[in-house]
Amino acid sequence: MSDFRKPLNEQEFEKNFAPINPPMDQTQAMVESSRCLFCFDAPCIKACPTRIDIPLFIRQISTGNLTGSARTIYESNYFGNACGKVCPVDVLCEGACVFNHVNEKPIEIGRLQSHAATYVIENEIALFKPGELNKKRVAIIGAGPAGISCACELRRYGYEVDIYEAKNCPTGLTLHGVAPYKITNEEAVREAEFLQKQLGFVIKYNSPVSKYEQFKKLENEYDAIFIGIGLGETVSMNIKGEDLENCIGAVEYIEDVKIKKYLANSGRKVVVIGGGNTAMDAASEAARMGAERVWLSYRRSRADMPAYGFEYELAKKVCVEPLFNTMPVEILGNGMVEAIRLAPTEVVDGKVIVKKDEIFTIECDMVIKATGQEKQNVLLDIIDGFEFDANGKTIIDSESFRAVNTKYFIAGDVINGGSEIVNAVAEAVMAAEGIHKFLSKEMNQ
Amino acid sequence: MADLKINFAGIKSPNPFWLASGPPTNSGYQIMKAFDAGWGGAVWKTMGLPVVNSSSRYAGIDFGDTRMMGFSNIELISDRPLSHNLKELEEVKKYFPENPVIASLMVDTREEWHRVVKDAENAGADGLELNFGCPHGMCERGMGSAVGQEPDVLKLIVSWVMEVATKPVIVKLTPNVTDITDSAIAAKEGGGNAISLINTFQSIMGVDIDNFTPYPVVDGKGTNGGYCGPAVKPIALNMVRNCAQSPYIGLPVSGIGGVSNWRDAVEFILMGASTVQVCTAVMHYGFGIIRRLTSGLSDYMDSKGFANVSDMVGKALKNTVAWEDLNLNYNVIAEIDNKKCIGCMLCYAACEDGAHQAIGIGSNGSRVPFIIEENCVGCNLCSLVCPVEGCITMVESKSNTGFESWKDRTASGNIPKTFDDPLAGGLSHRVTEIEKALRKMK
Ligand SMILES: Cc1cc2nc3c(=O)[nH]c(=O)nc-3n(C[C@H](O)[C@H](O)[C@H](O)COP(=O)(O)OP(=O)(O)OC[C@H]3O[C@@H](n4cnc5c(N)ncnc54)[C@H](O)[C@@H]3O)c2cc1C
Ligand SMILES: Cc1cc2nc3c(=O)[nH]c(=O)nc-3n(C[C@H](O)[C@H](O)[C@H](O)COP(=O)(O)O)c2cc1C
Numbered sequence: 001m002s003d004f005r006k007p008l009n010e011q012e013f014e015k016n017f018a019p020i021n022p023p024m025d026q027t028q029a030m031v032e033s034s035r036c037l038f039c040f041d042a043p044c045i046k047a048c049p050t051r052i053d054i055p056l057f058i059r060q061i062s063t064g065n066l067t068g069s070a071r072t073i074y075e076s077n078y079f080g081n082a083c084g085k086v087c088p089v090d091v092l093c094e095g096a097c098v099f100n101h102v103n104e105k106p107i108e109i110g111r112l113q114s115h116a117a118t119y120v121i122e123n124e125i126a127l128f129k130p131g132e133l134n135k136k137r138v139a140i141i142g143a144g145p146a147g148i149s150c151a152c153e154l155r156r157y158g159y160e161v162d163i164y165e166a167k168n169c170p171t172g173l174t175l176h177g178v179a180p181y182k183i184t185n186e187e188a189v190r191e192a193e194f195l196q197k198q199l200g201f202v203i204k205y206n207s208p209v210s211k212y213e214q215f216k217k218l219e220n221e222y223d224a225i226f227i228g229i230g231l232g233e234t235v236s237m238n239i240k241g242e243d244l245e246n247c248i249g250a251v252e253y254i255e256d257v258k259i260k261k262y263l264a265n266s267g268r269k270v271v272v273i274g275g276g277n278t279a280m281d282a283a284s285e286a287a288r289m290g291a292e293r294v295w296l297s298y299r300r301s302r303a304d305m306p307a308y309g310f311e312y313e314l315a316k317k318v319c320v321e322p323l324f325n326t327m328p329v330e331i332l333g334n335g336m337v338e339a340i341r342l343a344p345t346e347v348v349d350g351k352v353i354v355k356k357d358e359i360f361t362i363e364c365d366m367v368i369k370a371t372g373q374e375k376q377n378v379l380l381d382i383i384d385g386f387e388f389d390a391n392g393k394t395i396i397d398s399e400s401f402r403a404v405n406t407k408y409f410i411a412g413d414v415i416n417g418g419s420e421i422v423n424a425v426a427e428a429v430m431a432a433e434g435i436h437k438f439l440s441k442e443m444n445q
Numbered sequence: 446m447a448d449l450k451i452n453f454a455g456i457k458s459p460n461p462f463w464l465a466s467g468p469p470t471n472s473g474y475q476i477m478k479a480f481d482a483g484w485g486g487a488v489w490k491t492m493g494l495p496v497v498n499s500s501s502r503y504a505g506i507d508f509g510d511t512r513m514m515g516f517s518n519i520e521l522i523s524d525r526p527l528s529h530n531l532k533e534l535e536e537v538k539k540y541f542p543e544n545p546v547i548a549s550l551m552v553d554t555r556e557e558w559h560r561v562v563k564d565a566e567n568a569g570a571d572g573l574e575l576n577f578g579c580p581h582g583m584c585e586r587g588m589g590s591a592v593g594q595e596p597d598v599l600k601l602i603v604s605w606v607m608e609v610a611t612k613p614v615i616v617k618l619t620p621n622v623t624d625i626t627d628s629a630i631a632a633k634e635g636g637g638n639a640i641s642l643i644n645t646f647q648s649i650m651g652v653d654i655d656n657f658t659p660y661p662v663v664d665g666k667g668t669n670g671g672y673c674g675p676a677v678k679p680i681a682l683n684m685v686r687n688c689a690q691s692p693y694i695g696l697p698v699s700g701i702g703g704v705s706n707w708r709d710a711v712e713f714i715l716m717g718a719s720t721v722q723v724c725t726a727v728m729h730y731g732f733g734i735i736r737r738l739t740s741g742l743s744d745y746m747d748s749k750g751f752a753n754v755s756d757m758v759g760k761a762l763k764n765t766v767a768w769e770d771l772n773l774n775y776n777v778i779a780e781i782d783n784k785k786c787i788g789c790m791l792c793y794a795a796c797e798d799g800a801h802q803a804i805g806i807g808s809n810g811s812r813v814p815f816i817i818e819e820n821c822v823g824c825n826l827c828s829l830v831c832p833v834e835g836c837i838t839m840v841e842s843k844s845n846t847g848f849e850s851w852k853d854r855t856a857s858g859n860i861p862k863t864f865d866d867p868l869a870g871g872l873s874h875r876v877t878e879i880e881k882a883l884r885k886m887k
């Protein structure tokens with residue numbers, strides 16, 4: 001049984017989804033920042049994909065220079081506030097903190113980071129200026145972490161930047177995907193607005209780019225194009241009953257929860273399929289939406305589960321019931337989901353074997369598929385000049401993120417197959433540098 | 446169980462912990478509360494012609510998240526009428542006959558000194574402390590440190606007091622002098638029975654960088670104040686030691702300055718103090734700290750086998766020598782315990798940039814540094830910066846031979862005499878790989 005009652009209004013929703021890493025106040029920030037040893041060649045920096053100078057920003061907090069601290073953070077990572085809240089810090093910076101070697105709590109880098117970042121956002125302290133216009137224009141497709149980061153970096157070089165975004169709001173999955181107990185929609189949007197205000201890139205909302213002619217038009221109007229469109233819809237499981245109402249993809253379910261909040265459609269007895277972080281999130285969120293029971297069906301063992309340990313612990317804390325070594329064979333129902341049939345599995349020589357004769361049924365009113373997101377190859381395929389490797393992956397230059405022999409650059413989930421916000425930011429900034437080099441060469445010619 | 450009772454220049458006290466003259470000894474109420482909590486004695490907030498104080502008055506220096514590593518005030522002597530103070534003093538003595546109450550005094554003329562000494566003694570004071578230390582506010586009126594900085598004037602005033610005093614007289618010294626022993630000698634020559642030190646250091650605690658005003662701020666302006674608290678202890682310890690070692694003084698010393706825990710107190714006593722006085726730590730944490738102070742001292746004495754406090758007074762003085770008497774043939778070398786090392790590499794940064802380039806970075810991505818023994822001069826720096834208890838130790842070198850001090854070497858002519866003398870201690874310290882310093886330039 002989960003501990004949460006179905007939220008009936010905004011307040012109850014917020015209570016159920018209260019932040020797991022609440023903001024620090026000034027006292028907490030002073031105490032925590034004073035604990036940092038300011039290591040030489042600090043291992044935490046190397047563990048951050050965006051290479052934030054962590055001891056520097058922490059020292060700036062401890063010496064009362066919050067603006068400087070935020071500048072250190074944003075110089076390396078335009079999603080400084082979001083990342084501080086949503087990064088899997090246990091496996092990144094905090095996991096590398098030297099305090100782990102003496103069984104001391106590592107420095108709470110993420111929370112300190114958001115502390116400084118929030119300060120400049122709330123006080124509207126501009127950290128950057130756009131560069132002098134260089135008369136070149138870049139189009140960006142997708143206003144997620146990758147697109148916005150690329151835009152910021154390019155604006156500082158002096159490029160004119162237009163972002164084309166399919167949806168009606170910025171930050172991509174930061175807003176539509178990341179669990180509400182990590183970051184609120186408002187926090188996500190405010191950071192994007194904070195950046196937009198000082199750097200002045202244009203975001204054209206409700207403007208999906210998906211047709212051949214559209215790409216052609218962009219190619220004609222812009223000197224380079226950056227693609228940061230993330231991943232597609234949830235992958236289908238190809239089993240019977242998948243089209244029943246209330247059998248839903250995890251990303252779609254989570255987006256619904258994030259946008260409609262307490263009004264989102266959520267089941268009373270929910271089975272989540274999958275063993276990744278998205279599955280853990282979906283299960284946690286279903287529990288917090290007031291489900292009586294939430295099961296997590298994963299076809300391999302706990303040890304094989306790709307989700308981070310702490311994400312699984314989070315789900316366990318809200319009473320999600322694991323069903324390891326099980327696999328869905330059929331979803332039953334008459335119009336609506338009524339039950340799911342699961343088969344136990346065994347892993348032999350790395351292969352999952354289904355025990356067909358031991359199939360059992362669980363009554364449920366919702367099935368959430370967290371079985372991965374589609375690649376965007378259909379879309380990328382229509383662009384002239386794109387080349388793919390044997391695995392269907394777009395061939396890019398690993399330093400500049402340029403799709404070979406084109407004026408397209410591509411970074412974030414769309415190319416790394418789905419990672420973290422911090423990775424999307426790091427890649428996008430490299431891509432922006434790639435674009436700058438590419439166009440500077442042209443400029444010099 | 447160790448006996449904490451002491452006799453300081455004839456003043457008996459149940460333990461050596463006294464409240465220094467200051468805000469905690471402002472009233473009879475506070476002092477009774479302190480005695481009730483276990484304090485041995487108290488030096489009353491300096492009495493004299495009552496003053497008028499400013500608001501605000503204090504400022505602190507924090508270190509990291511530690512509050513009030515240093516503390517400063519621009520307060521003057523007692524702002525209460527003399528008769529109120531003395532009436533309360535009389536009351537305290539009724540309740541606590543065993544706990545010494547020392548009257549701290551500061552006035553101007555000979556007549557005034559005679560008057561206040563007599564009044565304080567009549568009220569029941571067990572001793573008198575002459576405040577020649579206050580470094581602000583009073584000195585501008587020719588009192589406090591203005592007196593303490595002039596040995597002749599100090600001596601004269603002490604002698605005025607001695608004309609009428611029947612109780613032991615302690616002279617409280619200002620540290621705002623070049624050589625504190627000059628003041629101490631003057632106190633002795635004037636006839637004083639004991640000295641106490643230090644009073645506060647003249648200081649500017651910091652500046653409000655938004656409004657361009659020194660702290661503490663009084664309606665947009667500030668002034669120099671008196672610095673005290675944990676940060677001043679090392680300077681106070683050295684001054685106590687100088688007075689205790691001087692062959693010309695030989696007076697009991699009450700040690701003051703930054704005492705916050707029992708260990709500080711033990712250090713002052715080992716350096717020659719026979720009582721310690723505490724002000725800032727009480728202003729920070731209240732009278733309750735006395736329990737930690739007495740139990741810490743008594744456990745320490747038990748562990749060392751000291752039966753009485755007097756057994757340990759000045760115990761460290763014989764090992765406190767001049768630099769020229771240190772053994773220059775003695776070498777220590779840093780040693781890193783690889784198992785304890787957490788890889789912060791602070792020792793590397795410190796030694797590489799701030800000392801002798803005697804620490805190398807581990808190979809194959811290891812973050813455990815190693816000591817380059819031939820470069821290590823045994824300076825301690827790495828062991829001081831290492832955040833892990835017992836990870837870097839300074840180990841005695843196996844090749845140590847005999848004793849030879851600078852004095853010995855001077856006597857035998859074995860010292861560098863020319864600018865390029867081959868006897869130079871740092872002869873081998875020449876790094877030839879200059880290019881390695883120029884990473885950015887290249
Ligand atoms: C459920 C879930 C939870 C997650 N939790 C975390 C977490 O806790 N911490 C973390 O660091 N990461 C988390 N992530 C991953 C993180 O959200 C992504 O790695 C990151 O958002 C990728 O950024 P992106 O810019 O590459 O893509 P997205 O964030 O997907 O942004 C792509 C943008 O492009 C737009 N777009 C797509 N197609 C088009 C088109 N044709 N034309 C115009 N616009 C288009 C989309 O609307 C979207 O705004 C989570 C992901 C999911 C799904
Ligand atoms: C606010 C304040 C007021 C003080 N007032 C007096 C005083 O009136 N007379 C005096 O002799 N010393 C006075 N002192 C100095 C203390 O007695 C003591 O010598 C000094 O603070 C060092 O000790 P500490 O580090 O324990 O505070 C005062 C100190 C402070 C902080």
Ligand code: SF4
Pocket residue numbers: 047048049050051052054077083084085087089092093094109110113422
């Ligand atoms: S961006 Fe993420 S990984 Fe990098 S320092 Fe901040 S919280 Fe850690």
Ligand code: SF4
Pocket residue numbers: 035036037038039042043044045054055096097098099107109789
């Ligand atoms: S590793 Fe930990 S202690 Fe060292 S600098 Fe990074 S956060 Fe600070």
Ligand code: SF4
Pocket residue numbers: 781782785786787788789790791792793812813814827830831832833836837
């Ligand atoms: S300072 Fe201590 S813990 Fe840090 S690297 Fe050096 S030896 Fe290791």
